[in-house]
Amino acid sequence: MQLKLFMKVLLTGVTNGVVFGSATWNGIINIANNSFRIDAPNTTVINACIGYELNSDATMNIENNIFHQGNGTDKSYIYHYPMATSGTNILTSNNNNYYLAGIGSNFGFFNTANVATLNDWKTATSQDAASTYKLVNFVSATDLHLQEAQMVTLLLKLFH
16 A cells, blocks of 8 residues: 555544554555644544554555644654564654654654654664654645745755
8 A cells, every 4th residue: 555645634533643453454554755734632532643553464664754743642642553563563664754742742652652752762663763853834734735945944854
């Protein structure tokens, strides 16, 4: 499955965000060149830009994306990945830009634990070596194109 999305996700329910979940599917998910902004209400449910709840035979490749998590609860994440990686359960992530706007949120959830910051995520997962943590300015809350000056700065930082 190749995903090429340009979206603002505003959902309510059990899990807010883009969630991949199946007890039987296995394969490869490629998520590249997208902007994700999660501004769901601060609730007690999981709010994640990317949620991963697949079986252990799937690969998720995430690169060249912008993630903005705007919630401020301890259940708010950029990534919600509640399993360990292995030879058949593979996560690759790099050259992304991340930002957590909400106070009290976690960068991610990996295996069985909250991961507080991008640096902690890099240590826990051995991923995102060339990724950045920076607030970016979108054209508007619903138009997730970058403002022109911001785009040039971010692209130079990510790809050089």
